[in-house]
Amino acid sequence: MAHAPAAPIGRDARILTLIGTGHFLSHFYLLCLPPLFLVWRDEFGVTYAELGLAVALMSAVTAVLQTPVGFLVDRYGARPFLVGGIVLMGVTIAGMAFAPGYWAILVLALLSGVGNSVIHPADYAILGSSIDKSRMGRAFAMHTFTGNLGFAVAPPVVAGMLLVMDWRQALLILGLIGVPVAFAILWQSRILQDQARPAKNDAQPSGRELLMSRPILLFFAFFLLSSMAGSAIQAFSITVLGKLWGTPVAIASFALTGYMAGGTAGTLVGGWFADRSTRHMPFIVVLTCFAAALLLAMGVLPMPEVMLPVVAFVAGLAMGASRTPRDVMLKEASPPGQMGKVFGFVSAGLPLGGAITPVPFGFLIDLGLAWLVFPAAAGLLILSLLCMGSAQGAAKRAMGVRAVPAE
Structure with a gap:
């Protein structure tokens, strides 16, 4: 039996660029706060335990909400959640630039974790439905690679920015980067496929x-x-x-x-x-x-x-x-x-x-x-x-x- 021809590689590359950039940002935002701890300790007069709470909140909320978000992705489609999640992450990181006290940092970190919880369920649902099956392994690999890259570059980038500008300016710039990325995904969303719905007569577990x-x-x-x-x-x-x-x-x-x-x-x-x-x-x-x-x-x-x-x-x-x-x-x-x-x-x-x-x-x-x-x-x-x-x-x-x- 003849195999269906593979989808054009250029289309898959565009999909990976969109999804990979969002994944890079999600990991980048998770690790962009620790380089600010020394500055925040003096600015807000808080302990290192309190500083660590900001990162812990982001990670914990991400982990807890991934599963319920996955249910929503399966029911309503991944694209609106992906765009919304990236916008929420970017806006909350940018919002930290205007924080009047450390309590505001914690609230915004929690909200950023809500946005970040969307990334894995939405990304994998889109990649699994949009990428040609013959390239699925490399697509998943690039997805993981971009996330690791975000983790790797966040600390040195933030540290470098702190050498030439105030921490509030740095966070404002970094947060606002997420907005055009979200709009690019929205603009190109026609090439991002949602999962095919199972037939009504298919026996599916709840x-x-x-x-x-x-x-x-x-x-x-x-x-x-x-x-x-x-x-x-x-x-x-x-x-x-x-x-x-x-x-x-x-x-x-x-x-x-x-x-x-x-x-x-x-x-x-x-x-x-x-x-x-x-x-x-x-x-x-x-x-x-x-x-x-x-x-x-x-x-x-x-x-x-x-x-x-x-x-x-x-x-x-x-x-x-x-x-x-x-x-x-x-x-x-x-x-x-x-x-x-x-x-x-x-x-x-x-x-x-x-x-x-x-x-x-x-x-x-x-x-x-x-x-x-x-x-x-x-x-x-x-x-x-x-x-x-x-x-x-x-x-x-x-x-x-x-x-x-x-x-």
């Missing part, structure tokens, strides 16, 4: 039944556990390497940068693979086990200092490459017309993992058990694989049941 089903809960657990492992490395690798091996802060920091850079580059490798093979699960298993082995080695084997950044980069590369096939598998497990709620719910495991990891791992270090941090992170990765394998099997069985026509 939203609650779907999200509480075994495959989706296992996918959530996989995202959560892998995020916990990555967050532990990001938060404590510099401290642990110093305590275990006396690694200088500069070398340990370079190793962490290598891990982060490898993860970002790896997403592109994973996207390339996902479009050229259907053997996603073996790819994920091999790379995750390889990454876990390298992280374990960093925690139990003394290495020459020059090797640490190299090993960390390769571990990050393996982890990053496994992410895109994971996203493609989740798309394939989503029933027609329900990608918004599925991706909204499952991807909430990523910020949740980052939120719950620092305290218990910090306790390990406080108790003199720093040597357990890297092995525990490796163990979380292996545990995540068990969830992923079970999720894939359960998803295949569920799709087989849905494929059986009702009598």
Whole structure:
């Protein structure tokens, strides 16, 4: 049987540019506040705990609202929510430029989190419906890449702006950038396709039944556990390497940068693979086990200092490459017309993992058990694989049941 010709690559590139720019901004806005903490501490007379609350509010609201927003995206379409979310993020960040006190910063951070909660469910619903299937892996990879890029450039950009202007001017400029981006998406929205609605006679589970089903809960657990492992490395690798091996802060920091850079580059490798093979699960298993082995080695084997950044980069590369096939598998497990709620719910495991990891791992270090941090992170990765394998099997069985026509 002849295959349908692929959609023009120029159209897919325009879609990715629009969605990727919005995703870049959402991540940029999440990390544009920490560089202002020193200024705000003097300006508003607040503690570092109170300053951290602004970022915590943005992340927590984003995580909590992703799932209900996903229901709305599936019901009413993704495009209006995407445009509205980007406008809300931009306006609230710009509004901080006029904050009379820190209480206003907190209120605006909360509202910015509301806008940010739209991004993942809306983006994946649009990409899954608009991008040619032969390029889906690379599209998901570029989506992840633009988000990581937003995280990476936010601190140095804001810090650089503070050298030449007041913090209020900087936030006003950065926030207002979101408005033309939203209007560009609105102007080009005709090329952004919403999900096809399932036929009325299709047997579809309710939203609650779907999200509480075994495959989706296992996918959530996989995202959560892998995020916990990555967050532990990001938060404590510099401290642990110093305590275990006396690694200088500069070398340990370079190793962490290598891990982060490898993860970002790896997403592109994973996207390339996902479009050229259907053997996603073996790819994920091999790379995750390889990454876990390298992280374990960093925690139990003394290495020459020059090797640490190299090993960390390769571990990050393996982890990053496994992410895109994971996203493609989740798309394939989503029933027609329900990608918004599925991706909204499952991807909430990523910020949740980052939120719950620092305290218990910090306790390990406080108790003199720093040597357990890297092995525990490796163990979380292996545990995540068990969830992923079970999720894939359960998803295949569920799709087989849905494929059986009702009598």
